[in-house]
Amino acid sequence: MTKQIHLAAHFPGVNNTTVWSDPQAGSHIEFESYVHLAQTAERAKFDFFFLAEGLRLREQGGQIYDLDVVGRPDTFTVLAALAAVTERLGLAGTINSTFNEPYEVARQFASLDHLSAGRAAWNVVTSWDAFTGENFRRGGFLKQEDRYSRAESFLRTAWKLFDTGVGRFEHQDEHFDISGTFGVPQSPQGRPVILQAGDSHEGREFAAATADAIFSRYGTLEAGQQFYQDVKGRLAKYGRTPDQLVILPAATFILGDTDADAQEKAAVVRRQQVSGATAIRFLEQVWNRDLSGYDPDGPLPEEEPLTGENTIAKGRASVRMFKDPVATVKEWRERAAAKNLSIRDLVIDVSARQSFIGSADTVATQINDLVQQDAADGFILVPHVTPGGLDEFADTVVPLLQERGVFREDYTGPTLRDHLGIR
């Protein structure tokens, strides 16, 4: 049976994927930018709009990181305002389970679901670090190993409140001991759609147990299929079926009149995304050292990375991905030697390849093939230019997917659960 594709629009984030130096690049704060992307996504019949969250500005080498977009609005406030200028589009946002409390977050999401008539989605993320905690009452109170346990308790507590509507509740577990009266009636979706983005074993279990959709990082055929099978395979033990969890890798794209044209554009964008200064900063995150003396157009540093706790970069989840910096550096040196790459070339090579590159026809085919081959159920698209970066995709790729009968011509129901085909 032909699968239907799900698509979401990610508001460009605060990493170097976003090319703020592009002459077309607009504000990351003014509401017009959010309206533009959300209305483009709705015009193209996307499932939802997605907004990430930050709770502390990133730092590197003890200073606020200044090379990428800095500054974001508040997630809930933007989503509630977007509900006023869209009618069907799902409104998804990241809200942290560490530096919040269930009673307040449940009120906020239930309110958002009412105010959007059933379009709210919550990307539940965890955090434990003392660095972010410095902005909050309890500081870094949570141990790393307890973060998923708290997140799951938090979510189950919130569910109890959503289900209570107006009335008495009581909840006790190892993280929360609360009781009293909840005051928001059951919302149109009952519970907001739950998104999850964790990738560790605990993260995948958490998603299998609780999530309606996963925001994954595996968008290629093999890695995607592996992740898809792994996570959908975990559902049975929670009494769930594979169609109850929608897997949506994040994906970037470059469109051109022809495939060759798109490849040329993609190469230009990659160099915009990785300036010389950005390349040095990227290496510092792996080497865990100050490398500011190096020439980005020269060879890789000969010194070895500092192992142990990464102290150079703070507030950046990607740092945790370099679990074995010595091995990473070894691999990169071999790659640089084999292809004769400078520091900047190497960083572009290892970090900046776009997911989909080609003509609209090529990209539509790539997306559809990955979905039909169970590497994904759809994609969360991350444009590299704010706010117009989705316009061309909406105008050229979406009609092709619709022609092929794999993407909706129009919304069939009012709620985000309807769009995602989940209960």
Place this chain on the structure above:
Amino acid sequence: MSSPLHLAVALRATGDDAFTAKHWVERVREAEEATLDFVTFDDSLSGEPGLDAVLTAARVAPLTTNIGLVPTAVVTHTEPFHLSKAIATLDHVSRGRAGVQLDTAPYPLHARHFGRREVLDDLWEEAADYAEVLRRLWDSWEDDAEIRDVATGRFIDREKLHYIDFEGRWFSVRGPSITPRPPQGHPPIAATHAGFADIVFAQDPKVSDQLVFRDVTGVPEIDQLLDWREQGFAGFRFHADLHEITRGLVPELRERGLFRTAYEHRTLRGHLGLAKPANQYA
């Protein structure tokens, strides 16, 4: 008698349709047609039926153009960092029409909704610290911190971002905010308690040298309003049927030349005659 009269209405979540966006949009638009300075959105963490006030104000913001939007936020169980960015964002979304009314939650029964604290003393002192943190976070970005300097690759001038390093009895907050400075600089802070608020709701005009609004239940005679204004009240917040204010009182005040017939400003600070404050870190 030369200072303009300032009028506001307190909106309450009542009735079943108080849970739809349409209800709130209609009411705030009606208040805006009457050129009121602002509306407040009541809220509490008591379990009383109602929607989150900040989200409700945000939902209304894109569909209105001039009226001030002042949601209530309880400080006792919430994070100043979260509220700071929420109100800054409401100010960005509404192009300078946000305010916030800070309130406390003194009852142990409601503290059980959070299960985090037993001690509920000196809550208004805590609220004063909270207001201090809000304002410092709003100032933690200078207005021109975003530079987008392509030559050096820098998006911001980090010398124009500031750690606030607030340390108090109840919390410490490092900063800077994640959200750039709101258009008004400081969205006005309101409270029923004098001491830290820009707008004080009180029955005695002498409690504060800031703007004191008298909370009025029902619709008084105009002469009564004028008497109160003579006593020093800057304005009035009505807890009354909205129609009685917008279709009864306001037309009568306008006829007597006592209330604006059109907005002269686009921001809440503008309506209230408050200049944009200088940045304490600049």
